[in-house]
Structures are given as C-alpha cells and as structure tokens.
Amino acid sequence: MEEEWLWGWDPTPGIVSVWAEPDGRAFVWRRLPESGELVRDDLRFRPWILLASLEDLAHLGPRLAPERPERPETPERLAKHEASDERRAPDARRMGTSPLVTYQELDGPGTLRYIVRADDGRALARAVLHGAGRRVGRALEHLRELGPDRVFVLPPEEQYLMASGRTYFRDLAFDQLRRMQFDLETTGLDPDRDRIFLIALRDPEGRTEVLQAHDEGASGEADLVRRFMAFVHACDPDVIENHNLHGFDLPFLAARAQALEVPLTLGRGGGPGLRKRPAARGASLGRGGAEGRDALRRMRYTVPGREMIDSMDAVRRHDFSARDLPGHGLKAVARHFGLAGPSREHISGAHVYEVFRRDPERVLRYARDDVTEAAGVARLLGGAAFALARMAPRRYERLADAGPATGVLDPLLVRAYLRAGAALPVHQSSDGTPHQGAALHLFATGVARRIVKADVASLYPSLMRQYAIGPERDRLGVLLALVDRLVEQRLGAKAKARACPPGSAERYTHEALSAAMKIVVNSAYGYLGAASLTRFADVHAANEVTRRGREVLDLLCRELAARGVTLLEADTDGVYFAVPESFTETDERRIVAEVATLLPSKVHLEFDGRYAAMLSHEPKNYALQPYDGALVLRGVAFRSSRAEPFGEDFLRRALRALLAGHVAGVREAYVATVGALRRRGISTYDVAARVRLTKSSAQYASTRLQRRELSYEAVLSSGRTAWTSGEHVRVYRATGGRAALLPDPDAEENPERDGASRIDDPRDYDVDYYVRLLRDTFAARLSRALSPEDFAAAFADPEQLSLFDASLTHARPVLNVLRDPLSNRT
The missing domain is CATH 3.90.1600.10 (B family DNA polymerase, palm domain)
Structure with missing residues (x-):
C-alpha cells in the first residue's frame, strides 16, 4: 500500500504525455522502452469530483445512484468502458436523460466524503452547480464558487492519473525522451509592434538549425512560423523546451501567430492553437504598457501530446536550495556550470536585431549557442522534475514549475486517501x-x-x-x-x-x-x-x-x-x-x-x-x-539580484584578500574601486541596480505625491508613462540626483557587457553617491572582521589622507566570540 501511495499502482511503462478532456476522453502517449516507438492509447475514464454532501445533487432523483463495487481499473477494463460508453450514449440521447451520476461514500471523519462520477465531467459540474444555485438562490458559474470546504476538483489529466494509478516515465531514462529546444529572436519585446525574424532550433538528436524570415513583411514572418511548425512535426518531440519559454517565447509566438492568422499546431492531437492553464509564474509580456496584460503573468500555454518545459523553473528550484548562482539568465547559468564554450557568441538581448542587420552570421552563431546551452541547462538541472513525474499524479510540465508542498506532496496525499477509500479533510x-x-x-x-x-x-x-x-x-x-x-x-x-x-x-x-x-x-x-x-x-x-x-x-x-x-x-x-x-x-x-x-x-x-x-x-x-x-x-549580504555589480565585484576582491589575512589588500581593492568611480572607469551597467516594479503605473501615480521612489521615477524620466507590475528594470542615480533608466534593460537576461551593449553607455552616474554607497553599504559588510581602527584606515577616502593615518601592514582580521555553547552565556 505504501509503495502505491508513493509510485501509483499501474505498471504501464513509458508514458510521456497525458491529455484528458472533461467529457471523459483520455489520450496517453507512450514511448516503448525497448524500441523507442511511440504509441497513442485513446481511452475513456469517468470524470470525478469530491463533495462534502450529496445535497446539491438531490435534484437528480433516480439518476443519482450509489456506485457498484468494482475492481481497480486496468487498461483492458478502460477499453471495455469505452466500448460500452459508445453503445450506451445513443440510448441516453434517445431517452432524453442525463448520463447516470454515481457516488461512493468514503470512510472516516474527513469532510470531503463523497466521490461522485459521471461519463461527462461538464455534465457533472452543471448538475452540481444547478443544485447549488437552487440552494443559495442565485446562479453559479464555476465549482470554485462553492468553496473548498464543499468541493474538490482537479484538472482532467489529474483526475485520470489519480483514478488509474498511472504516472509518467516508468522504465524510461531522461535521455530516452525526445527533447527539442527552440529560441525566438525578435525585433523587440512587444508582439503588438515587433516581429519574429529568426528561430533557432535543436532537434532531439542534437542537430541545430536556424530558420530565418525571407523578408521583413508579414508574409515572411508567417512563412517562418509555418516552417517552424513543420520542423516540430518532422522531429516529433515529446518535450519542447527553452530557457524562459513560458515567460517570453511561447506568449510572443502565440501573439504573433494570432496577428498573422497562422494556426499553431504544436500539439500531437486535437485542433490547432495553444491552451491556457493557470500558473504561479507565467508570461511576462506587456512591459510597454497595456495594464490588462498583467493577467498573462499567471498563465502558461499547454498542448496535447507534448510537455512544455521551461528550464528557468529548474534553475530557480536549484538556486532556492544551493544559493550559488550569479543570476538566473541562461548566459549566467551556462557560464557558472561550464556549459558555455570558449567561442560562445555574446550579444546584448536588445541589440540582437541591430547586430543581425549588419552581421547576420554573428547572430546565427549566437542563436545556435542559445539552444545548445538551453539543452545543457535542461539536462543538468531538469532531472528532479523528471523524477517527480514518476511519483506524483500530475502532468510532467506542471511538476516542473510546482512547489514541493502543494504541488507535489498534496497530490500524493490525495491519491493515497482516495486509493484507500478514505474521506479527505478540508x-x-x-x-x-x-x-x-x-x-x-x-x-x-x-x-x-x-x-x-x-x-x-x-x-x-x-x-x-x-x-x-x-x-x-x-x-x-x-x-x-x-x-x-x-x-x-x-x-x-x-x-x-x-x-x-x-x-x-x-x-x-x-x-x-x-x-x-x-x-x-x-x-x-x-x-x-x-x-x-x-x-x-x-x-x-x-x-x-x-x-x-x-x-x-x-x-x-x-x-x-x-x-x-x-x-x-x-x-x-x-x-x-x-x-x-x-x-x-x-x-x-x-x-x-x-x-x-x-x-x-x-x-x-x-x-x-x-x-x-x-x-x-x-x-x-x-x-x-x-x-x-x-x-x-x-546570503543577501554578499549575493543579491538587486545589488549593483560594481559593489559585488569589490566585495569579491576584498573578501579574497581579507580571508587570506591581507588587510592591506582590502584597502587596495577599495582605493582601486573609488578611483575607477571617480574617473568614470566603471560602466553605467555596473552601477545600476536590477529592480522589480511591484506597483503598476496606476498604483504608483496614486502615491507619487506622498512618496517618490527611484525606480519608478527612472522609468518616468525615460519617457514611459505606463508599465506592468512585475516588470524588471535597471535603474541608477545620475548626476544631480536624477533617477535614470539604463538604456538597455533586459528583464530576463543580464545584458552582456560586449561592444554592442556599450554603444549607449552614458557614464553620467552620480559619482559621490556611489562612493558613499561603496563605503556605507558594501564595505560595511566587512566591519565585523576588522577592529574599528583598521576598518577606518582601510576605508578612508583616498583623496583625504592624513599624516596620522594608521598603517595596515601588520593589521589582521579579528574574530569576535558572541556566545559560549558550553556555558550558554552570551
């Protein structure tokens, strides 16, 4: 029983994708472990929900019946259900009656104690909503309006997986999945006015290819999207992935395909287009305005038969526990893990199209490197989500971005209780x-x-x-x-x-x-x-x-x-x-x-x-x-996504000297950084902070008179009057205390500091402010390692030296014991 709680009980091997519809149809794609052949099973299952009582179904009268005890479902029995359902459906239509709703009362004290099933999940939901509407005296549109203490409902795929005891990837290794990576290159970040001009691809065998638009008009872009669809169907991947796939590539592709009236056929079955599902982290388009696009941030796209995996999720999950990454962007992660080759092409994201117009071969190399690194990051960090899909009754792509408590443990617990026939608590x-x-x-x-x-x-x-x-x-x-x-x-x-x-x-x-x-x-x-x-x-x-x-x-x-x-x-x-x-x-x-x-x-x-x-x-x-x-x-004292890069660079140099016992070396790092600031030898990028705008433009406008904030003032000073909550920007303090926006902010990737990104480097930052920031914020993090006298000497202003300055030649770091664990005294 405990093994079933953890792994499920159906031994069907090689499931690589599951798609289910509310009407009781389930489509299961399996890759046979021995041959690698892909097969599809078209099955029927009975959609179900959990209710606290049968009160809202009493109106069904004799069409609500207790469920007959049955043996656990097997693939053979599911196939028989499909045949009997096909025979029964015409009779039900002829009689003008609703499909039979059955119920099973679960054991124990839990509140959610009735599992009710029907041949069609939509009809079941309508029946419950009809009864609940009569009870409360108003029309209800969705089951969630009943509240979690009265109803529990899951997406159709999870209903199917929980009922069948199946899980993904039994007897398959990670490398047996056919995985394809793609990456869009666009003329800008707004799909309303920008377009796709290039798509880099890596097929499941590891070959890279770059598709280009044949011209700059709509017809060229539409043809590019169609050729991309043809590539997907030709290599038939189980998994489509990229870094920031759900934050940029898929939503941008969906928006452009809709504008061009090109059907998106990324799935293995069903009609064209992308389906939406709710998610904690989703699309991040609309940085140029359009407040209504905030809703996109809480949804992701999905298709039948393939799993859409964003390697950004694996990076975030890794860094949550390891806290060792310099950033979450693809380039930073690839460098950190040694996945970037010595000849890796670097171009700042905002300048890719500009570089393409004068040096297309450079961009082609850059794009190929992107999909190659995305594949490397996905394989290096994606194994945990793959293994979780062997346990939890959820789609692989949902487990890739799920939290471990409510996203993994909760489905395991629910499945265990239902398998045991036990009522669930609310x-x-x-x-x-x-x-x-x-x-x-x-x-x-x-x-x-x-x-x-x-x-x-x-x-x-x-x-x-x-x-x-x-x-x-x-x-x-x-x-x-x-x-x-x-x-x-x-x-x-x-x-x-x-x-x-x-x-x-x-x-x-x-x-x-x-x-x-x-x-x-x-x-x-x-x-x-x-x-x-x-x-x-x-x-x-x-x-x-x-x-x-x-x-x-x-x-x-x-x-x-x-x-x-x-x-x-x-x-x-x-x-x-x-x-x-x-x-x-x-x-x-x-x-x-x-x-x-x-x-x-x-x-x-x-x-x-x-x-x-x-x-x-x-x-x-x-x-x-x-x-x-x-x-x-x-810790955030030494690593923070909001910290100015020049300060973190100083800290690393100073810490190496400090930990070697070389306090004079700490002084040298400080003097060198102050000197670089004063002669403006540090780039604007390195003094800018990457911040997240937590207020929408409307929210900030309502509080601006009471309190002005640097990040929002920087956006306004750039000429923008609208932005979305959640957008990332790079801001800095310019001369005269002005708030300024870095000309080349890139929300998801740190801009690469190459020739292209320095074209518009204004170097107009407030030097005195950043010298104070260096001492009062970054140098202060070393204060506990030095005596007060040595700290003052190490971080004295290089231009205001005194005849009585202390020498650091013999200075050494200190250790301050705060508490004796044996006496428990401070």
Missing part, C-alpha cells in the same frame, strides 16, 4: 498558535581559519521519522509513510548513482531520483507548519518537530565545543566550526563521527567539507574560501 484555519521558527545560532562573527562543516541531513524530516510526528488529521499516516519511504529509497538511489560510471545515463537517472526525493522530503516539515495553506497542516506537530530540533542542535553544539573547536554558526542544515592549528583532516572527520553517534538513530551527521577561512557576518550570511577553488558566498 483546509483548516489556524487556531492562533504561532509556528515556532527554526533553530539558528550565531556563535561568532569575523574571520576564522581552518573551517569544517558538519551537515545534518534533512534534520526535521528525520525527527518526524524518529519520533513519529505527523499531522493529527492524517489518520492513515500517509505523510510519515511517504517521508519514511523516500528517505530510505533516496539512500538507495544515491548508492546506485555512486556505483555507475560518471557521466553515464544510469548515474544521471539515479542522481535525479535522489534529488527529487530530497525535494519532497525536505518539504514535509514546511507542509506540516503551513497553517491553513495545506490540507494536513498541523502547527502543533510542526512546533514539536522544532522543539526536538532545538534539542538536537544544542546537543550537537555542546559536544563539538567540548572537543576543542570554535563554533561559528549552527542551524538545521548543519554547523560551521573552526578547529585548532594542530588538527589534521583525520581529526576533523573523527570528531564529527564521534558526535554523530550521540544523536538519535535516524538523525545523520556527516562531514560535509573543509575550508581555509570563513567570514561570519550575520546568521546565514557568510563567505567561505576553500583550500582549493573559488570563493563561496551565501
């Missing part, structure tokens, strides 16, 4: 009990040397397992069972991955499965504590986990300190500490192993790394210098 409001925060200790600030990190693997889920702490309303114990299975099976997946050759498809599959399991396991505690947001939330259970976590962390810290180390920072992810000069790596590993034996049996402490030095600034804000390799920065 979301409950909080009883006012606050959720206690996770344990976090800062023991010292400043610079320490010889650093060790001891990692507590999934502390809170481990404590849930250790002490059987689960949500009170989960009477079947599904959440704990899922966590338990996932932890054990993740260990098995990690072991299998290590046993496979590096770079092999088998190793990649096992690593992806391990990553997916970690995502789900680590979301269990958050699911538990999300009062009123998740179906089985239980803040009291979450607080008990937190209490146990504090006990374990306190024990861990005391035992480490008793072994002569200096604790720096500790939280639920692990502990950083400094060891004495006399310690060898063997000693470091030994004390971690010794302390690990003192912890509860299901809590695992592991040696996770060693570093030459660490700057501890604030909780979860620190810099690490490995013995070998690049600087590691954590």
Whole structure:
C-alpha cells in the first residue's frame, strides 16, 4: 500500500504525455522502452469530483445512484468502458436523460466524503452547480464558487492519473525522451509592434538549425512560423523546451501567430492553437504598457501530446536550495556550470536585431549557442522534475514549475486517501498558535581559519521519522509513510548513482531520483507548519518537530565545543566550526563521527567539507574560501539580484584578500574601486541596480505625491508613462540626483557587457553617491572582521589622507566570540 501511495499502482511503462478532456476522453502517449516507438492509447475514464454532501445533487432523483463495487481499473477494463460508453450514449440521447451520476461514500471523519462520477465531467459540474444555485438562490458559474470546504476538483489529466494509478516515465531514462529546444529572436519585446525574424532550433538528436524570415513583411514572418511548425512535426518531440519559454517565447509566438492568422499546431492531437492553464509564474509580456496584460503573468500555454518545459523553473528550484548562482539568465547559468564554450557568441538581448542587420552570421552563431546551452541547462538541472513525474499524479510540465508542498506532496496525499477509500479533510484555519521558527545560532562573527562543516541531513524530516510526528488529521499516516519511504529509497538511489560510471545515463537517472526525493522530503516539515495553506497542516506537530530540533542542535553544539573547536554558526542544515592549528583532516572527520553517534538513530551527521577561512557576518550570511577553488558566498549580504555589480565585484576582491589575512589588500581593492568611480572607469551597467516594479503605473501615480521612489521615477524620466507590475528594470542615480533608466534593460537576461551593449553607455552616474554607497553599504559588510581602527584606515577616502593615518601592514582580521555553547552565556 505504501509503495502505491508513493509510485501509483499501474505498471504501464513509458508514458510521456497525458491529455484528458472533461467529457471523459483520455489520450496517453507512450514511448516503448525497448524500441523507442511511440504509441497513442485513446481511452475513456469517468470524470470525478469530491463533495462534502450529496445535497446539491438531490435534484437528480433516480439518476443519482450509489456506485457498484468494482475492481481497480486496468487498461483492458478502460477499453471495455469505452466500448460500452459508445453503445450506451445513443440510448441516453434517445431517452432524453442525463448520463447516470454515481457516488461512493468514503470512510472516516474527513469532510470531503463523497466521490461522485459521471461519463461527462461538464455534465457533472452543471448538475452540481444547478443544485447549488437552487440552494443559495442565485446562479453559479464555476465549482470554485462553492468553496473548498464543499468541493474538490482537479484538472482532467489529474483526475485520470489519480483514478488509474498511472504516472509518467516508468522504465524510461531522461535521455530516452525526445527533447527539442527552440529560441525566438525578435525585433523587440512587444508582439503588438515587433516581429519574429529568426528561430533557432535543436532537434532531439542534437542537430541545430536556424530558420530565418525571407523578408521583413508579414508574409515572411508567417512563412517562418509555418516552417517552424513543420520542423516540430518532422522531429516529433515529446518535450519542447527553452530557457524562459513560458515567460517570453511561447506568449510572443502565440501573439504573433494570432496577428498573422497562422494556426499553431504544436500539439500531437486535437485542433490547432495553444491552451491556457493557470500558473504561479507565467508570461511576462506587456512591459510597454497595456495594464490588462498583467493577467498573462499567471498563465502558461499547454498542448496535447507534448510537455512544455521551461528550464528557468529548474534553475530557480536549484538556486532556492544551493544559493550559488550569479543570476538566473541562461548566459549566467551556462557560464557558472561550464556549459558555455570558449567561442560562445555574446550579444546584448536588445541589440540582437541591430547586430543581425549588419552581421547576420554573428547572430546565427549566437542563436545556435542559445539552444545548445538551453539543452545543457535542461539536462543538468531538469532531472528532479523528471523524477517527480514518476511519483506524483500530475502532468510532467506542471511538476516542473510546482512547489514541493502543494504541488507535489498534496497530490500524493490525495491519491493515497482516495486509493484507500478514505474521506479527505478540508483546509483548516489556524487556531492562533504561532509556528515556532527554526533553530539558528550565531556563535561568532569575523574571520576564522581552518573551517569544517558538519551537515545534518534533512534534520526535521528525520525527527518526524524518529519520533513519529505527523499531522493529527492524517489518520492513515500517509505523510510519515511517504517521508519514511523516500528517505530510505533516496539512500538507495544515491548508492546506485555512486556505483555507475560518471557521466553515464544510469548515474544521471539515479542522481535525479535522489534529488527529487530530497525535494519532497525536505518539504514535509514546511507542509506540516503551513497553517491553513495545506490540507494536513498541523502547527502543533510542526512546533514539536522544532522543539526536538532545538534539542538536537544544542546537543550537537555542546559536544563539538567540548572537543576543542570554535563554533561559528549552527542551524538545521548543519554547523560551521573552526578547529585548532594542530588538527589534521583525520581529526576533523573523527570528531564529527564521534558526535554523530550521540544523536538519535535516524538523525545523520556527516562531514560535509573543509575550508581555509570563513567570514561570519550575520546568521546565514557568510563567505567561505576553500583550500582549493573559488570563493563561496551565501546570503543577501554578499549575493543579491538587486545589488549593483560594481559593489559585488569589490566585495569579491576584498573578501579574497581579507580571508587570506591581507588587510592591506582590502584597502587596495577599495582605493582601486573609488578611483575607477571617480574617473568614470566603471560602466553605467555596473552601477545600476536590477529592480522589480511591484506597483503598476496606476498604483504608483496614486502615491507619487506622498512618496517618490527611484525606480519608478527612472522609468518616468525615460519617457514611459505606463508599465506592468512585475516588470524588471535597471535603474541608477545620475548626476544631480536624477533617477535614470539604463538604456538597455533586459528583464530576463543580464545584458552582456560586449561592444554592442556599450554603444549607449552614458557614464553620467552620480559619482559621490556611489562612493558613499561603496563605503556605507558594501564595505560595511566587512566591519565585523576588522577592529574599528583598521576598518577606518582601510576605508578612508583616498583623496583625504592624513599624516596620522594608521598603517595596515601588520593589521589582521579579528574574530569576535558572541556566545559560549558550553556555558550558554552570551
């Protein structure tokens, strides 16, 4: 039963896409694992919804009947249903009656206790809405108007997958899917006035091709779109993907195809066009105005038979946990992971068409590089979503952008309850009990040397397992069972991955499965504590986990300190500490192993790394210098998408010197940066901040008289009077304190600093302002590592030197111990 809760129960292999209609038709595309052949199954299923009572269906009279007990559905039985439905439909039409609605009462105390089914989901919804409208005395248009405490309904594909017990990709490896990448190059960002002039493509075999419009008119663009459709059908991919696919490429393509009256036939079945589905992150068009386009930000496009995957989702998911990316744009990610070749062509996004007109070959190379890197990023980071689709009863493309709690755990829990015939609870409001925060200790600030990190693997889920702490309303114990299975099976997946050759498809599959399991396991505690947001939330259970976590962390810290180390920072992810000069790596590993034996049996402490030095600034804000390799920065103090690049560049140079004990080198980095600012040797791009406009133009206009804000004033100063909420822009403070907009903002990709992007670099920034910002904001983040005298000397104005300036020749970083873990005194 627990294996079914986690993986489903239907063993059908090779499902690569599922499409279902509300009328009970389901289309399943399968790629046979042995031959790679693609087959399509056309099936029938009975759409269903969950209700708290049958009151709203009482008007059906004898057409509402209890469901006869039946064996679980199999492909053979589903095929029989299809044949019997075809025979029965004419009789129903002849009699002028509605299709039969059946119900099953589920067991247990849950509120949603009736599962009702019909041959047609639309007819079922109409029947419920008709009855509910009579009950409330007004017409209702959508089931969600009944409220979540009365009804629960899913998209047709999820209804089908939950009822059938099927999941995607059984017996398939990631590389067995046919994946195609495409990338549009356009004359601008607004589909109302700009057009597509080039489409780069990478087919499932890895060949790249670039399609160009034959002329600059509508006919040339329309022909380009038609040739793109022909390419898609010729290579017949299971997956269509790109970086920022849903934020730009698909919505722009849809808008242009509609304007050109060219049918989009990206799907494998059904009519032309793209269907819309709601999403947390969606299209981001309309930056030039058109307030109504804000609605696009919460939808994505989908088609039958193919999965639309945006590698931006995988990048965001990776960076949420790793926090190691310099940005989320394709170029930055590809560089970070070594996917960009040495001859990679760079062109600023806003200048691509301009460059194309004078040097088309350069743009062709650039476009080919884009789709090649998009494929590389998708394969490197996309394995977790692929593996999640093996578990959760949702379309692959929905799991790629789903949150792990409501997007993955909730479908698993719902499927488990329905499989067990158990009634589901509804979301409950909080009883006012606050959720206690996770344990976090800062023991010292400043610079320490010889650093060790001891990692507590999934502390809170481990404590849930250790002490059987689960949500009170989960009477079947599904959440704990899922966590338990996932932890054990993740260990098995990690072991299998290590046993496979590096770079092999088998190793990649096992690593992806391990990553997916970690995502789900680590979301269990958050699911538990999300009062009123998740179906089985239980803040009291979450607080008990937190209490146990504090006990374990306190024990861990005391035992480490008793072994002569200096604790720096500790939280639920692990502990950083400094060891004495006399310690060898063997000693470091030994004390971690010794302390690990003192912890509860299901809590695992592991040696996770060693570093030459660490700057501890604030909780979860620190810099690490490995013995070998690049600087590691954590926390918004050292890495922020809003930070000006010149300041972060200064910080990296200063930190390398600081962690090497070379305080005079910190001074050199500061003097060099101040000098570059004063002679305007730093580009405008590097002093500009990338900000998100959270207010629409109308909202800002209503508050502008009371408070003026730099980012909005910068947009207005550029001549724009309208923008959309959520748009990203680069702004800076120009001479005279003016707010200014960078001429080359690119909402999703950081502009590349090549010759093209420097054409309009005004270099008119307010030098004095940025010198103050350098000292008061960026240099201030090093203050805890220096004595007050050394800090003042390191960051004294280079043009205002005094005869009494202190020498930094013998200055050294300092470490300030804030708390003794043994005495628990501050």
